[in-house]
Amino acid sequence: MPVMRSVFYVPGNNESFIQKSPSLPADIITLDLEDSVPPAEKAKAREMTRDNLKLTGSGGSTVYVRVNNWETLMTNDDLEAVVYPGLSGICLAKCGHPDDVKRLDWKLDELERRRGMPIGSVAIQILCETAKGVINAYPSATASKRVNSLIFGAVDYTKDMRVKLTSEGVEQFYARSHVAVAARAAGCIAIDCPYVAFQDVEGYEKSTREGRQMGYEGRMLIHPSQIEPSNRIYSPSAEDAEWAKGVVEVFEKEGIAKGMAAVSFKGKMVDTPVYDNARTILKTMEEIAAFDKKRKG
Ligand code: COA
Ligand code: MG
Numbered sequence: 001m002p003v004m005r006s007v008f009y010v011p012g013n014n015e016s017f018i019q020k021s022p023s024l025p026a027d028i029i030t031l032d033l034e035d036s037v038p039p040a041e042k043a044k045a046r047e048m049t050r051d052n053l054k055l056t057g058s059g060g061s062t063v064y065v066r067v068n069n070w071e072t073l074m075t076n077d078d079l080e081a082v083v084y085p086g087l088s089g090i091c092l093a094k095c096g097h098p099d100d101v102k103r104l105d106w107k108l109d110e111l112e113r114r115r116g117m118p119i120g121s122v123a124i125q126i127l128c129e130t131a132k133g134v135i136n137a138y139p140s141a142t143a144s145k146r147v148n149s150l151i152f153g154a155v156d157y158t159k160d161m162r163v164k165l166t167s168e169g170v171e172q173f174y175a176r177s178h179v180a181v182a183a184r185a186a187g188c189i190a191i192d193c194p195y196v197a198f199q200d201v202e203g204y205e206k207s208t209r210e211g212r213q214m215g216y217e218g219r220m221l222i223h224p225s226q227i228e229p230s231n232r233i234y235s236p237s238a239e240d241a242e243w244a245k246g247v248v249e250v251f252e253k254e255g256i257a258k259g260m261a262a263v264s265f266k267g268k269m270v271d272t273p274v275y276d277n278a279r280t281i282l283k284t285m286e287e288i289a290a291f292d293k294k295r296k297g
Pocket of ligand 2: 035093129153155156
């Protein structure tokens with residue numbers, strides 16, 4: 001699975017933020033053409049984003065661009081401007097329906113052909129951030145093979161639900177859980193919502209740990225200070241690694257080798273799904289280590 005612990009947002013029209021972005025250790029940097037860019041700046045942001053795709057990725061981060069949703073009539077112009085080599089994925093804002101994803105898939109296919117890029121090389125990430133988008137998360141995620149991740153967008157979601165966005169997030173509970181489950185059902189990575197109170201480091205870490213337990217494997221980030229904690233929290237800890245190695249060892253030596261698929265480890269039962277889960281943790285660690293090694297060059 002791709003490594004997406006930190007999905008960091010940079011407004012596509014902000015020259016100084018873009019210049020700073022290659023120095024930031026985010027797994028993904030997303031240049032934004034949507035809501036962090038005012039209408040009068042959209043054209044400038046498209047140009048600036050296209051011109052800086054390679055610079056943004058020069059520090060080792062994977063580069064995505066967030067485009068406006070189809071209803072705005074801006075999506076086509078956004079895509080025409082930015083689908084060039086250097087781009088790894090498109091995040092579709094306010095995705096509401098599988099047809100939105102299919103339309104994006106077709107357009108990406110066309111642009112990849114026209115621009116000599118490998119067909120299928122640009123991934124799709126969908127933002128589930130409306131009531132409709134949350135309900136349709138699974139059908140949307142399975143509408144194209146390109147979809148690799150789903151983001152739960154709490155800011156637009158609470159607006160759509162006509163409720164107040166809080167740091168505790170009680171109002172997000174159902175949707176946040178639903179998007180995580182839909183993502184996993186579709187074989188995609190679940191990316192948690194932005195935490196807008198970016199100066200509240202303690203609250204951010206608490207909320208991120210909660211999301212991790214719901215199945216999120218990365219988070220959409222708005223401020224550089226959120227990148228390091230995110231990379232840390234979504235990486236298996238030394239304790240997780242020790243537990244996973246212990247489980248694998250005991251299950252293989254004391255279980256499988258002796259004709260049993262249930263054994264005891266540190267006072268708890270270990271059976272096949274526990275063993276599989278431990279192996280997934282070890283695999284995730286390998287993927288993260290390979291990603292970090294590649295990033296450091
Ligand atoms: N990308 C790149 N650099 C950023 C950044 C970002 N998103 N956010 C902050 N920085 C930089 C600042 O330029 C500053 O750099 P410096 O120390 O070299 O001068 C440093 O990080 C600290 O920034 P700070 O002063 O704490 O933040 P701010 O008040 O300038 O900006 C926000 C706060 C929230 C407005 C800003 O972080 C931001 O625009 N975030 C992204 C918003 C976004 O993309 N929203 C859409 C998705 S929800
Ligand atoms: Mg939004």
